[in-house]
Amino acid sequence: MTRDKDPQRLIRSHLLHTEAYAAVSPLEALSQDAGVAAEHIVKLDGNENPYGCSPRVREALAAFPYYHVYPDTEQRELRKALEGYVGVSAERLVAGSGSDELIDLAVRLFVEPGEAVINCPPTFGMYSFSTGVCGGRLVEVPRDTDFAVDVARVRQAIAEEGAKLVFIASPNNPSGNTTPKDDIRHILETGAVVVLDEAYYEFSGQSMADESRKYDNLVILRTFSKWAGLAGLRVGYGIFPESIVRHLMRVKPPYNVNAAGQVAALESLRDIAYLRQTVQAIIAERQRLLQALSQFEGLRPLPSEANFLLCHVAGGRARAVHQELRKRGISVRYFDNPRLEDFIRISVGRPEHTDALIAALKQIC
Ligand SMILES: Cc1ncc(COP(=O)(O)O)c(C=O)c1O
Structure with missing residues (x-):
């Protein structure tokens, strides 16, 4: 094909070099790499x-008779069911295809091409990814050495860059x-829209949902x-200011939460007692994992209020430890960026996963 016919020339220029989101490897790839059957992979x-x-x-999904019918574009049943769990009225709730989609929708709704978005790395990669895809301008205010948000610099950056x-x-x-609630309140005072991502809320118990009515610039994602x-x-799903919801409902893809997703979420909300038990088991295992990792001279796990631990690996060996674990069918996360090059992130698994990880680390470290 001649160059002037190459359809790539028609791609929007800011998207030609956007970096792909660095997602975790699928189970099949981990299984193939390690030569271990998928059911024996320890996926952390x-x-x-x-x-x-x-x-x-599982039962509700198997019994659902309407997969051939489009789901409710307004997600009425799901938003109503969420009211009780979240403590917020359905008029302020919108569901998405993962909170990833709501991150993307928030950028699309508020940010014109070239406008600033404040990000506090190291953090979840979707914020910078969606900003890039939407043509926003990423302004990074790095977290401090303890990974706390630098509130004064965030406020300054909002003012200087006119960030929305x-x-x-x-x-x-x-x-x-x-992040302490007072820090969030302080940032909210600037008037910029704060997207507070509480994806791990159930493991921390800390939320600003009960204050969400007070702020017309607070968005909470779960x-x-x-x-x-x-x-x-x-x-x-997200908790949004009521005035924003109708705009989101207008611009979101119509059937963004598929029928299976809606059935599964509704049934989860009917079985909260069971899910709370698994959350408690994960919280207990988080403590055991922290203690077990602390026994290793070269490892320094950080305390966590989520379902994973960030662990410092001494001697520049983080990448090697990640690879050695992977060869043994144990997958943890390594981030190829300078701030995190001496860390691995380990999701909290079942007790037997912790045991397998610790046994492998004894061989490696
Ligand atoms: C902070 C944070 N927000 C959002 C997400 C995405 O969640 P979802 O699966 O709902 O898209 C993740 C997933 O890792 C996350 O870590």
């Missing part, structure tokens, strides 16, 4: 729920720490991927 890289979804969700949108994950991925074990079905 995606912050998924190692207990899976509620057994009632700020992303803050609490607990933060990958550091596991929460997900069924982590606590409810529905990562593969892609259901997240």
Whole structure:
């Protein structure tokens, strides 16, 4: 094909070099690389729920008779059911295909091409990714050495750059720490829209949902991927100022939460007692994992309020430890960026996963 016919020339220029999102490897690839059957892979890289979804969700999915019918574009039943769980009226709730989609929608709704978005790295990669795809301008205000948000510099950056949108994950991925509510309030005072990502809320118990009515610039995002074990079905939701909801409903893809996702989320909300048990098991295992890792001279796990731990690896060996574990069928997360090059992130698994990890680390370290 001649160059002047190459359809790539028609691609929007800012998208030609956007970096792809660095996603975790799928189970099949991990299984193939390690030569270990998929069911024996110890998958501690995606912050998924190692207990899976509620057994009632599987039954509800099998029994649902309407997969041939489009789902409700207004998500009425799901938003109504969320009212009780979240403590916020349905008029202020919108569900998405994972909270990933709501991150993207927030940028699309508020940010014109070239406008600033404040990001506090190291943090979840979707904020910079969606900003890039939407043509926003990423302004980075790095977290301090303890991974705390630098509130004064965030406020300054909002003022200097005229930023409309700020992303803050609490607990933060990958550091596991929460941001104090007073810090969030302080940033909200600037008037910029603060997207407070509470994807790991169930493991920390800290939320600003009960204050959301007070602020018309606060957006809170949550997900069924982590606590409810529905990562593969892609259901997240957000608490938005009421005036914003009708605009979001207008611009979101019409059937963004598919029928299976809606059935699974609804049934999860009917089986909260079971899901709370698995959350408690993960919180208990988080403590055991922290203690077990602390026994290694070269490892320094950081305390976490999420379902994963960030662990410092001494001697520049983080990447090597990640690779050695992977060869043994144990997948943890390594981030190829300068701030995190001496860390691995380990999702909290079942007790037997912790045991397998510790046995492998004894061989490696
Ligand atoms: C902070 C944070 N927000 C959002 C998400 C995405 O969640 P979902 O599966 O709902 O898209 C993740 C997933 O890892 C995350 O760590």
